[in-house]
Amino acid sequence: MNKCQHIGMIMCNATESILWGKTKDWVFGKNKAITFRSRLGTGLKTYCRSYRNIKFEIVYGSKMINSKFDFAQAQCWTTGKEILERGYFNGTLQLPELLSHTVCHEFAHLVQFVKGWVYDNNVHNKYFYTILSRIHESGIANTLLEYINVEAKNAGILLEYDFNDDKKMEKFKTGDQVWFYVDNRRVEGEVKEVIAEKLKIKPFDRWNEKGVWTVYKEQVQLLRF
Numbered sequence: 001m002n003k004c005q006h007i008g009m010i011m012c013n014a015t016e017s018i019l020w021g022k023t024k025d026w027v028f029g030k031n032k033a034i035t036f037r038s039r040l041g042t043g044l045k046t047y048c049r050s051y052r053n054i055k056f057e058i059v060y061g062s063k064m065i066n067s068k069f070d071f072a073q074a075q076c077w078t079t080g081k082e083i084l085e086r087g088y089f090n091g092t093l094q095l096p097e098l099l100s101h102t103v104c105h106e107f108a109h110l111v112q113f114v115k116g117w118v119y120d121n122n123v124h125n126k127y128f129y130t131i132l133s134r135i136h137e138s139g140i141a142n143t144l145l146e147y148i149n150v151e152a153k154n155a156g157i158l159l160e161y162d163f164n165d166d167k168k169m170e171k172f173k174t175g176d177q178v179w180f181y182v183d184n185r186r187v188e189g190e191v192k193e194v195i196a197e198k199l200k201i202k203p204f205d206r207w208n209e210k211g212v213w214t215v216y217k218e219q220v221q222l223l224r225f
């Protein structure tokens with residue numbers, strides 16, 4: 001088991017013992033047949049899903065964890081942005097906080113699904129953020145943070161960003177989905193061509209459908225969900 005898989009297992013245990021432990025009585029009050037498990041995935045994908053609102057599962061991708069060890073990438077994840085923009089954990093984007101918040105985020109989806117608070121296929125709605133904020137305000141997020149810190153320390157894993165190796169630039173390839181800023185406006189699109197230190201990017205936006213932008217690689221980030 002590598003470092004990220006180990007951290008992933010700690011996150012799974014934290015989800016089941018702390019969050020599920022504190023919530024299951026309420027969940028069973030809604031429906032006794034509901035089951036839950038949390039497991040480690042291999043890729044980037046990290047999600048909460050349900051089968052017919054009965055079997056719930058939260059998956060933490062080990063590549064997601066690996067990418068969060070990189071500070072530049074950490075800021076690009078929805079969870080990283082939530083800490084910075086919504087001020088969870090006092091707006092501190094440190095690795096233990098980010099991993100703990102990731103657990104809170106996925107579990108907030110479980111509560112959201114049980115409550116049926118998904119409208120127009122939009123999961124990151126105001127109801128979701130009400131739940132997520134409640135997880136933080138209740139102190140459970142801090143309990144998680146402490147658990148993850150202690151377990152990582154016991155496993156000899158340092159939860160700090162990897163700043164050591166020369167910042168290798170993202171290796172972009174045609175077809176990658178990316179984003180960049182132009183005049184304080186976030187533009188998302190697809191890489192059409194890689195040329196030396198620049199990329200040709202076609203924005204998803206309809207108003208710009210025919211345009212292709214040429215942007216320096218260092219101004220571009222991979223789009224992650």
Ligand SMILES: [Zn+2]
Nearest residue numbers: 105109123124
């Ligand atoms: Zn989400």
